[in-house]
Amino acid sequence: MSQKRRYRTHRRYRRKRSKKKNNTTTIILIAIVAVFVISFFGYRRYVQYKNEAQVEMVQQxxxxxxxxxxxxxxxLGKQYGVLPSITIAQAILESDWGNSTLASKYNNYFGIKGENPNNTKVLQTKEYTNGQWTTINGRFRVYSDFRESMKDHTKLLVDGTTWNPQQYKQVLQSKNYIDAAVALQTDGYATDPGYTSKIIRIIQKYNLKKYDEGIK
Structure with missing residues (x-):
């Protein structure tokens, strides 16, 4: 075989090897891209599924x-005339759905305070005074279970405070949850300036009005 022919044969062989190498590189790159795409969208789906599961768990x-x-x-509503929607909404708001320390450890769902060291616990709380939120130590009632807390809350609205037995008279006289929520604010149940709107929003979002049927 001539030198020239051997050179052409060798050159064709190199081209074939180069082409094969390029094909292999292309396949590897495609595989890498495919793995990345699958992993990316798989991760997104996993995150979406996880978020959906968490939302479903919270809702449950x-x-x-x-x-x-x-x-x-x-x-309690039938016995004392306090709208159940108000009681439930206040329990939700004050106890953070039963998850606050005061609720989970001491069964106090309404932030009711007390003075007797034998049945109270001192905890930090936030109060809205002079146009701003401040953290203070408050002495709060401790209950044996949530029902005891709910009844004490109802009795507070019915009997008022030691300094004003008529303090929550407007709450009791209210015929619907909106008037009652406004009365809670004006009668001084909470210092939070947004208390009324929060109570109304909770009642409407979770359709708590249905529990008021037949009460008043």
């Missing part, structure tokens, strides 16, 4: 909380 916990307190709130 909230439904369970309402189911737990609603029957007793209705019973």
């Amino acid at each position: 916990e909230r439904n369970d909380f309402v189911k737990k307190v609603a029957p007793y709130a209705m019973g």
Whole structure:
């Protein structure tokens, strides 16, 4: 074989090797891109599924909380005239769905304070005074279970405070949850300037009005 022919044969062989190498590189790059795409969208789907599961779990916990307190709130409403929607919404707001330290450890769902060291616990709380939020130490009632807390809350609205037995008279006289929520604010139940709107929003979002049927 001539030198020239051997050179052409060798050159064709190198081209074939180069082409094969390029094909292999292309396949590897495609595989890497495919793995990246699958991993990316798989991770996004995993995050989406995880978020959906968390939302569903939170919603179920909230439904369970309402189911737990609603029957007793209705019973107290029929006995004392306090709208169950108000009782349930206040329990939700004040206790953070039963998750606050005061609620989870001491069964106090309404932030009710006391003076007797034998049945109270000192905890930090926030109060809105002079146009700003401040953290203070407050002495709060301790209860044996959530029903005791709910009844004490109802009795507070019915009997008022030691310095003003008529303090929550407007709350009791209210015929609907909106008037009652406004009265809670004006009668001084909470210092939070947004208390009324928060109570109304909770009642409307979770359709708590249905528990008021037949109460007044």
